[in-house]
Amino acid sequence: MAVYKIVEIGDEVLREKAKPVKEITPNIIKLLDNMADTMYEANGVGLAAPQIGVSKRVIVIDVGEGLVELINPEIVEASGNVVDTEGCLSVPGMIGEVARADKLVVKGINRQGKAVTYQAKGWLARAFQHEIDHLEGVVFVDRAANLRKAE
Numbered sequence: 001m002a003v004y005k006i007v008e009i010g011d012e013v014l015r016e017k018a019k020p021v022k023e024i025t026p027n028i029i030k031l032l033d034n035m036a037d038t039m040y041e042a043n044g045v046g047l048a049a050p051q052i053g054v055s056k057r058v059i060v061i062d063v064g065e066g067l068v069e070l071i072n073p074e075i076v077e078a079s080g081n082v083v084d085t086e087g088c089l090s091v092p093g094m095i096g097e098v099a100r101a102d103k104l105v106v107k108g109i110n111r112q113g114k115a116v117t118y119q120a121k122g123w124l125a126r127a128f129q130h131e132i133d134h135l136e137g138v139v140f141v142d143r144a145a146n147l148r149k150a151e
């Protein structure tokens with residue numbers, strides 16, 4: 001078990017387009033394990049690899065429905081539109097309103113290298129969009145209205 005330091009906005013790695021994972025190596029497994037540890041330690045609901053300084057397409061999410069780990073995630077369908085409040089572990093203390101699709105189909109690969117598909121709605125759909133944005137160098141503040149300090 002290991003906890004990484006979370007990089008904060010202003011760090012270049014958060015603005016890079018992350019690279020696809022070509023092969024599931026022991027290092028990728030370790031990355032997944034440590035990313036989950038880091039997310040839980042920080043009381044977050046999601047974490048993307050660039051947030052710990054690793055520019056690879058790897059995300060972890062837990063919105064209270066269990067741990068989701070996804071490598072090379074891709075949104076293949078999106079529908080609906082909902083505005084809700086978001087924050088980000090890389091932008092401590094700030095929140096804002098972000099419009100997101102309400103329902104998604106997300107594809108990717110799991111730690112066994114198998115193709116997996118998630119049907120997501122609500123908070124899970126929001127978390128997927130937020131974390132996949134990180135892989136494109138997009139931070140929620142780019143999309144947020146009424147950006148403000150959390151109380």
Ligand SMILES: [Zn+2]
Nearest residue numbers: 087088089090
């Ligand atoms: Zn974030």
